[in-house]
Amino acid sequence: MKRLLVLPLLFVALACAPDKKAILRTPKVVFVIVDGIPFDVIQKLHPPVLNEIGEMGGFARAHVGGDSGMVNESPTISAVGYNSLLTGTWANKHNVWDNDIAAPNYKYWNLFRLAETQNPALKTAVFSTWEDNRTKLVGEGLPDAGNVKLDFSFDGLEHDTIKYPHDNDSAYILAIDEAVSDEAARVIASEGPDLSWVYLEFTDDMGHRYGDSEQFYDAVIKADNQVGKLWKAIRNREKEFDEEWLIVITTDHGRDAATGMHHGGQSERERTTWIVTNAKNLNERFNQNPGIVDIYTTICDHLGLKIPNAVANELDGVSLRTRSRALISYPILRAVYPPYK
Numbered sequence: 152m153k154r155l156l157v158l159p160l161l162f163v164a165l166a167c168a169p170d171k172k173a174i175l176r177t178p179k180v181v182f183v184i185v186d187g188i189p190f191d192v193i194q195k196l197h198p199p200v201l202n203e204i205g206e207m208g209g210f211a212r213a214h215v216g217g218d219s220g221m222v223n224e225s226p227t228i229s230a231v232g233y234n235s236l237l238t239g240t241w242a243n244k245h246n247v248w249d250n251d252i253a254a255p256n257y258k259y260w261n262l263f264r265l266a267e268t269q270n271p272a273l274k275t276a277v278f279s280t281w282e283d284n285r286t287k288l289v290g291e292g293l294p295d296a297g298n299v300k301l302d303f304s305f306d307g308l309e310h311d312t313i314k315y316p317h318d319n320d321s322a323y324i325l326a327i328d329e330a331v332s333d334e335a336a337r338v339i340a341s342e343g344p345d346l347s348w349v350y351l352e353f354t355d356d357m358g359h360r361y362g363d364s365e366q367f368y369d370a371v372i373k374a375d376n377q378v379g380k381l382w383k384a385i386r387n388r389e390k391e392f393d394e395e396w397l398i399v400i401t402t403d404h405g406r407d408a409a410t411g412m413h414h415g416g417q418s419e420r421e422r423t424t425w426i427v428t429n430a431k432n433l434n435e436r437f438n439q440n441p442g443i444v445d446i447y448t449t450i451c452d453h454l455g456l457k458i459p460n461a462v463a464n465e466l467d468g469v470s471l472r473t474r475s476r477a478l479i480s481y482p483i484l485r486a487v488y489p490p491y492k
Contacts, residue, residue: 176395179388180450181339181347181381183398184233185374187355187414189405190423196368198375200382201400201427208429215404215443216422217241223467227414227421229355232403232443234288237261237348239447239466252287257296260462262450263289264297266346269456276303276344278335280327280352282310289348303344305334321356325373328353332377340384343394346454351377363411397453399446400427430472437471444468 190212193201201210215232217223225231225242226249234247238259242248246256257264266273277285285306290296308315308327315323328351335349357370378400385396401424407413408420415421426441430453436445445468451458452470 176393177345178453178455179343179345179385179394179396180453181335181349181385181396181398182236182446182450183349183351183378183381183400184236185351185354185371185378185400185402186229187358187404187406188371188374188402188425189411189420190425191420192363192368192371193425193427196371198372200375200379204378204382204398204400204429205427208431209427209433209437211426211437211441213401213424213426213441213443213445214422215424216417217243217467219417219422224417227404227416229403230283230288233284233350234261236401236403236443236446237263237288239444239468241444241467244465244467247288250283252283255287255290255296257290257293259465260297261289261299262346262348262447263291263299263301265451265456265458265462266454267299268297269459270454273345273454274302274342275299276335276338276347277301277306277350278304278331278338278347279306279350280309280324280331281350282307284348284350303338303342303347305331305338321353321360324356325353325370328374328377332380336380336384339381340387343388343392346450349381358406359412361412363406367411395453396429397450398429399449401425401443401446403443426471428471432473433471434473436469441471442468445471 216227217225223241223243225235228249230247230250230252231242234245235241238245238261240259245259246254263275266275277289279285285291285304289299291299291301308330315326317323338344351374354370354374357367361367385398388394389396404414405421405423407418447468448466448470449472452472
């Protein structure tokens, strides 16, 4: 009888054996902020690239702005949202309250500082239509920000008024977004940085100028095409190398319900955003109106970064992956939305 059990047990052991190729795959992350697109606009337009990525992983209604009426309430303003993602904290901690970025509190470590501190071998990159993302929020080279040194950066084109002459319809911003996404895709394809941030601005410019309009919707589709360049580069890397790529795309704020031209307040539409990712091991929190602050730990989980206790104890977010620390119940829980189709 014991001999008869040998072969079945052998087959079970082989079936349960870990995939060596999967274990050896190197984790990589790209996170993308596409500025100022409310959740309902993504639902309305079904951008094809975001749709494809979301079907592989997930699409969730999400929020920015902290907890309304509480100490962590945060303005629904661009730099505030960016830094909430970068630090995993709300404005009462990271101290960025507007786009001036007057006195960021670098005691709350951003993702790049954490990555370079915990694993100096990691290659990091920022591709941005707004230079302040690198120089002020990441704080590259600043002692107070940890003397972060990025391996790749591409930004500051908004200062080149010869190549990108400023115009009243922000065509120059669209051109810069195209250049930024082209360079990001090129570097991802050729160099494969371990942690990359891509920032695209044109959608917010069109929202401010035209509100909820065909011009704004067209800008969203253009941004989707730009994300498509990154996605193609990622897919090619995964085919050619033993790499496991996580891409997370989100926005920094919604827009007012009346016109779609404004943001900054705590209205439902200004607070309501979205997250699209190719991650397959998403937990329940992903469908419980996650916050932009939850992306921080999700990225750390994928990269296998150990978050020092002093940093972890101050985080306002939790990971959206199943392989993570315990799920925390948040007070801002709303309806569970089905996967994006």
